[in-house]
Amino acid sequence: MTTSFAIPKMSGRAPAWNRWTMRVAELGLRTGVSIPTIKYYLREGLLPQGERTSPNQARYGDEHIRRLRMIKVLTEVGGLSIAAVKYVFAAMPWEQGEHATQAPGDAWPAAEQHVKEVLAASEWHADLDDDPGRTLVAAVAALHELGRSDLAGMLERCATVVAELARIDTDPDDTEARVLTLVLGDVVLAALRRLVSRKDTPTLTGIPLPGKPYSPNASTCER
Amino acid sequence: MTTSFAIPKMSGRAPAWNRWTMRVAELGLRTGVSIPTIKYYLREGLLPQGERTSPNQARYGDEHIRRLRMIKVLTEVGGLSIAAVKYVFAAMPWEQGEHATQAPGDAWPAAEQHVKEVLAASEWHADLDDDPGRTLVAAVAALHELGRSDLAGMLERCATVVAELARIDTDPDDTEARVLTLVLGDVVLAALRRLVSRKDTPTLTGIPLPGKPYSPNASTCER
Structure with missing residues (x-):
């Protein structure tokens, strides 16, 4: 396409x-x-x-x-x-x-509180000063800043499916397996989400995958 | 940390x-x-x-x-x-x-067949020459090439949770919402997966998020 x-x-x-x-x-x-x-x-x-x-x-x-x-x-x-x-x-x-937007300064504390609650519900005790934690807060704050607080429920939905993925995850002693599952899982999840989106909004399939250089008509996995 | x-x-x-x-x-x-x-x-x-x-x-x-x-x-x-x-x-x-590895040439057709079956089971008819499709095949083929075919079941697990995410997804007519959900969802999923991994393998939290430049001790979402 x-x-x-x-x-x-x-x-x-x-x-x-x-x-x-x-x-x-x-x-x-x-x-x-x-x-x-x-x-x-x-x-x-x-x-x-x-x-x-x-x-x-x-x-x-x-x-x-x-x-x-x-x-x-x-x-x-x-x-x-x-x-x-x-x-x-x-x-x-x-x-x-x-959409009613929030100023960046106002959006951040509310987003931080939201992330804390979601993580606590899943019993994941995250340091929100770490990169993964900060990224979660940044994503939720961004939705508030753009006046799209209606989409912030994304965090709970993602937490639910990640908990499911984690339950059937690989042997904790097999670091190689965990690295491969984590890194390849990121791109597999992203690719599948684009495929599913295609049905309603075909152009979304073209949003490049995370970590891929953008090349509209070239395939990026040449072998 | x-x-x-x-x-x-x-x-x-x-x-x-x-x-x-x-x-x-x-x-x-x-x-x-x-x-x-x-x-x-x-x-x-x-x-x-x-x-x-x-x-x-x-x-x-x-x-x-x-x-x-x-x-x-x-x-x-x-x-x-x-x-x-x-x-x-x-x-x-x-x-x-x-691990017994497969040569790249041998791994690709089997991976393609595997991806086709998983997509068909979810009734997602993907063109595997597209970027999302090729990325899925590349991920599965990579596991075979590395002799880690035991991890290829990752694809089915990811397909299941993506189907769940999609069922409760946003209004198909609201393109802005779909773009934000898709793009921010990628990083939210990746961030949550790192947080969950931390419990067993603390260093995995430090694997940079997709699309983020790697910076071991700096936070990447400075505001």
């Missing part, structure tokens, strides 16, 4: 839902993304153009904030490349109305 | 189980790894030194083949970096006896 790699044109008229209140500097301050990086995303079509106020200046709106946060989540938490984010954005209709 | 990053010393006496039959060129031919890359792995301690036959020549044994295959599997299928493989190898005792 080949999927079109085209980004919808966004350089024409500004969408009606945008209010043009910010200069690029404010956009940077409010998202933690540097101005050169924002300009790069504008050139690449990952962000819609702002409204020109002079030949060298433009103003930006709430939708820019939301997309910048989405880019940060997909790259920093999800580990996607910029090319992969482009692919994902091309598949998104971007019309799903507005 | 900090984990030692030291590689066990492998440059001393050759282990007893090794038979020294190959020059480096044969090692390369039999594993598909280039000679400069093999020399890099030797320098980095990822491969034990061979037995010197002259100041400029050495011979290598079956264990070198096995380790080279393991490096290929972890990097090419599992998406780990070389630094992460170092970390993993440091945690492996490497004494689990010999």
